[in-house]
Amino acid sequence: MHLFNRSFWIGTGILFFLTVQLYAQSTVVSGVVRDGRLREPLPYVTVTFQGTTVSTKTDASGRYSISSDKAQSALVYKYVGYRTHTTVIQSGQTQTMNVILEEIAEKLTEVKIVAAKAGPYRNKENPAVELIRNVIAHRPENRIENFNQVAFKQYERLQLSYSNLSDEFMKKKLFKNYQFLFSQQDSDKIGGKNQLPVYLQEKLSNNYYRKSPEKNKKIIYADKHVNYDPNVIDNDGISVYLERMYADINIYDNNILIATTQFLSPIANSAPTFYKYFITDTIKTQSPELIELSFIPRNPQDLVFEGRMYVTNDKHYAVQSVFLKTSRSANLNFVRAAELKQSFIQDSTLKYHLGKSDLVVDFGLTKNKGRGLTGQRTLIISDYQLNKAEPDSIYKGENQVTQLQKGSNNEQYWAQNRPDTVPASTLAIYKNIDSLGKSKSFKTAMTVAGVIFAGYINFGKFEVGPTYTFYSFSPIEGLKLRLGGRTTTDFSTRYYFDGYAAYGFKDQKWKGYMSGAYAFNNKSIYTFPQSFIRASFQRDLYIPGQELRSNSEDDFISSFKRGENNRYLYNDFYRIQYVQEFQNHFGFDLGFRKWSQSPAGALSYYNIVNNQTNIIDQITTSEFNVSMRYAPNEKFYQGKRSRVIVNNKYPIYNLRYAVGIKGLLGGQYNYQNIMASVDKRFYLSQLGIADVKFEAGYVGGGKVPYPLLAIHKANQTYAYQIYAFNMMNFLEFVSDHYAAVYADHTFSGFFLNKIPLLKSLKLREYVSFKAIYGGVRAENNPANDPQLMQFNKNSAGVPTTYTFDKLPYMEGSVGIGNIFKILRLDGVRRFNYLDHPNAPKYGVRIKLKIEL
Template sequence: MKRELNYLIRVIFSVLILLISVLTVNSQTRIQGKVIDSNTREAIIGATIKCEDNQVGISTDQKGRFSFEVDKPSREIVVTAIGYIPQRIVIDSVSSLIEVMLKQDNFHIEAVEINKKKKYTNRNPATELIDLVIRHKSQNKLKKKDSLYYEQYEKLKFGIVDPKSVFGTGTNNLSFFYNNVDRSVLEGKDVLSIYMQESLSDNYVQQNPSKTKKIIKVEEKTEFDAKYVNNSNIQSFMGYMFQPVDLYEESIYFINKQFLSPIAANAKTFYKYYVKDTIRTERDIYVRLLFEPRNPTDLLFKGELAISMDGRYAVKGAQMEIDEKANVSWVNDLKLRLSYFKDTSGVMLQDTTEVTVVFGRGSRDALFGYRLGVNHKYDLSHEVPSGIMGGAPTERMPQLRSFSPQDRPIRLLMAEEATYRNIDRLNNMPSARAIMAFGYLLSQGYYSLGKFELGPLEYVFHQNNIEGNRFRLGGRSTSAFSEKVYLEGYLAYGTRDQDLKYNFRTAVSLNGKNITTFPAHYIEGSVQHDIFEPGRGIGFLKGDSFFRSFRSNKPTKFFNTDAYRLGHLIEFGNHFSVSSTMTLQRRNPIGDLQLPLSSDSSQFLPSLHTSDLQFVLRWAPNEKFYYRNLSRNTIIENNPVFSLQYNKGLKGVLGGDYNYDALRFSFSQRLFMNQLGFGDLTLSAGKIWGTLPYPLLEMPNIQEQRDRHTISYERVNSMEFVADQFLKLGYDHRLNGFLLNKVPFIKRLKLRELFGARMFWGDLSAKNNPYLGNSVVYFDKNLHGETMTKVLGKNPYWEGYVGLDNILRVLRVQYYVRMTYKEAKEPVKDRFRLSLHFSF
């Protein structure tokens, strides 16, 4: 009985195998064969076999063999290989081995002599290979994986080259610095790290929707005396200047510039490529490509790539550096090294990134920067934990721990370990603190007293036509006073009007955290008594700096203003914020400013009282910034900023005389254009509903302190244009030498082109036009009896400029032109401006 049972099981098993075999044959077709050189009869490694009917393909192995299955029968395959003529093969039978013989296409990848004296041709084995690399970029790009996790270790160092030349060789109190020099960064040179930062993070990538997330869990960095140095700003600045490098992006953003990647879509337009040789390992074969810029003054690299020949055409390694003729200032050397490894599934994953930059001038090296990134513990099928992708792309764990030895994939050198101790020791040295205090006064304009600091220095003295000589003493609190309460204010006195002005502002945290850090949540209040130009907002820095004493068209019309403000701000982790503000202002015209009533020009409006409620919605995705106390400056990247503002005038509330509604929208973004540089675009539009005197309507901002979110006009008089519905446009472009780099002799100067334009267009409704309505005030006149303010017609106001940057590495010259409404006598239509401007 047992024997019969075993026999029955074997029969059933055999039948199942037969059925599976039949089903497999009927459902799939196997194509297999070998690709060889028609002359040498040697196997061709890395040849690509494609079955176009089935949209599948494969590459040959070390022995030139291939084998794959297709879902439906196919009668033709296409076989290609670098340096060979493509061939189409008709399949007569799938049961036998197909032998494909390819003929050489007058190129041979194994022995190519690199002779740059010969004329370069755009069609050669190297460019054919680059075409394949570019074609396969999307499937090899790390961020395109469906679900991915890896752990990343990063180390960033910045410091001095040859510290003994700076500190000397004597036995002074700084000898502990140059006794701990690092010789691993620059070959043959000693360097001293004065800033170092390490981090260990979990990184997640997902598609649908496409998102990345970096969560820093371990971090350690040098900390300078917080009285003089905002350590968070140093960290932000270093992270901005030395950003992570992704070769698969179109451009590599570094030291505030865009360098075109050698595998960008249009790379062949700017680079030359040469096949150097091949590298064979036990598992794979790689082709080494040399590349160099067609124009060495452009923002390009030169170096070497290693390309895999397994059909994926992924980058195995890259060594790149900038040409010594490149249009880059203050940088003597920049080197990048990237390496990748192939995982078990055949995907090439980046494991190491190393960036070294040397700053200096000529042959003199002064400073260095170094960034190392190591990616490991990859998981290509990792399921992203629920909810982890929300919030900002980069976040820190609430409780960051310090590094333990097992956290570092690469052990610290003794000199690197000493960096943390050296900075702590430096902070306790009186001489070092004196140097930092002087540097803080020059750079920020404040002198620190510990819990408070005096300044800014630039605003101590100012001169105008109303106050005469204006003297001001101001200051603000620091984190040593409180991290949850902020104070600032000033007292000012004019020798001509003999009036004491003042400002006091305070803010209190509502979330129990540091009031200055993101995301913030606080209430604030301020009281101010001062004089302001019409159209200028109240604030601690109100445009009366020392340097504005020398403006050519000094204003003669002001408002003597008393202002009271109460506000609330809350920021969210996705960089969305909501602010609400209640402002009371009582403005009295002084100087030459008069407000004659449109109903009776012999009568004058004595004052303007407003009670204003404001709401602002702001969204700045992925925004990074530098900050000091409540002041923030955006780190300009390619992320947009949106703002929507609504104002409501409340008549009869706390002395307000006007009812009105105002809606304003603004948008700004930096547009990166690879080799064509970048442009900064700002757009603003709005409308005001209500019957209002013209000083309460919209006017162009005149020579205000610039930031990326406001539009400032250079060739407009104060109060020259007014509107209650308006559109503003500002654009600034930096070509980074793209044109001048092609001009012989001129390109040696490393000049950079810049240009820009400003537009203001608006309309004034009949009820707010004093010559059409009788409920407002007439436009004021200048000393010659000419009306100062205009209502724009159908044509907008335009002004523009062209200029050159990087003159002698420190100067910028701009030529401003007023392009419309040229009938105005002031300001002068054309104007040159020379300014100091440092950039890489």
């Protein structure tokens, strides 16, 4: 470690020497710009070398730094509502210039006092509301989408830090040799004084928009970011997830998404219903004249902002700058504070377009105190080109592609091309994290984190897990112990092996899974885009109707189930599959499977032959199948063996077709099975978010026993499942043709926020409705043919498996979420088919749901 420290200081000395040499002939000015009356720092003041286009803006703490290799004599400071200030500087020197700006805003010429006490706020005859209605009416002409084609350059910086750290925390033994990791800022800034930067990413891109046919295209030509151990953390996934948390914000949209939460824009169509507006200043020294418009929520718990904006007082009513922040009383979890500052620049047509955007969000378990996590995303947009025709080739392919320029990964490239002045302490994150990653203590911490969050224990060329499947139980198996693992890319980037072994102590049977795969694209078969061929064999116990998965994962929590839970299947499952995904998020899975299933527990397979019960020990099918999935604009975080989808407004389409062949490798039936579904999320502004799924299926091509029909997905656990029927029993309904709808809606506290006392709890309302209807055609109905496999019955001889009558099966629920910030509790009601054995009418289900 002493060697590391010595090397670190030698390197720092060399870097300092080079820096001095670089700027020996340069003019470098830094300082702080403050308000002349309150002496508070002024953010986003434009600082320019006089007579040039070289400029920068102060950060959220009023600090700035600007440099030039050419002779300079003065700096000009400009800020809306303040007098332009010019300061003489020394050319060719490094110097500090702290500046005070004086306000020049004029008060309104007419003030009316109608009573000693102000009356209630009203929209009618309110000049501030009339102004905002004009802004709303002119939104279409001020949107960038108003142009036929737009091109611009964009620089984006995303930084993540552990924040609000105490001095005692920094002095912990763990950080004894890593004090260089910490950074400091103003204590009144979001995130507090002491911070531990953990992630930094910078991107440069060319961006294009075409109105008809509408298309956005982003070409990233430089990308620099922190890299962690890929065996533990999906670095690309971090970037995707953070970009979703800190998404692009267009003030002209009706709704603004911050940290996955939807806020109503202050210039949305319905904004006057949820905001109060006040004209607080006029600025006549600008051309056009600007009006300062302040706004606050009518109801502080609603998902709206407070802040101010400057609007041009002309026929365009364009937004020149805006400052938004979340209310401390807003129904948010873990978000302690969020601020958005945007400034707009004029183009050659005098239209205003976004020039800079700065979003800061601070997360924490507690509202005011304690450590947290602070993220900041900064965008600088320049070189607008309007209505310039671009070749069609620009818009082909994915909406976002990466085409890195040569040398874009070195520091010199970024020093020359970064359009913003970034503090050296911020840029040090790149080297600091790289140094930290080489330390044994950090590697140990990352290994522990991998076990906790990913469920795998890494041993280099292979890893053991998932840990949460080591222990489970069921009525058939009793105690079930399982141990599994798989190879990693350290073993091979072409060949992958996966498997587990399990033993049930009650049924005294071994289960297991083994697979081998070959990756055509020479990368992990679990990461996007997948391209591999795999062969596998699995022997395990399943509940009929539950999804058969090659990576079946038992777990302790799902072992607890309500009602009768004694009908299972032993399965032998042979499969070969070819999986291919494309960059446009279309993918297919083409394969063959042989499936042998045997009933277990209270489940029995039988038919009637010559008026005698004929027990069927096993049925076997052999089928070819293809599954296709299309998820346009899909984003996700890549887990160890599955993906965490980052929800957005775009639909997801699924289609599966299978054909069974009698006589092939012991297959006993000919059939065709087709299933299609579409999932869609709807953002309904202040009324919340709705997730809707439509699904339909059809089984045909010959007589088949009911276990090969669609066994509708029931849920007998106590956990609420969105895409399952929570009051339906296992194997209760089967169909050879059906259609289903699932709808789950959260109002995000829209109603509860308005109830005294309750609103302080920040609870959230949920409603859901699910229905499914179908049937069994005459040729597949065992009531018409005793030689067909008969529906299952209980010990009293009462049927427990049915097809639908004249009505669809329906259930609904009303729930309260955000209980202790992590739980959702639903009261579920089953509306019909209540005469079935053990059919529950009411139930209570719980779901772990962590929301912001």
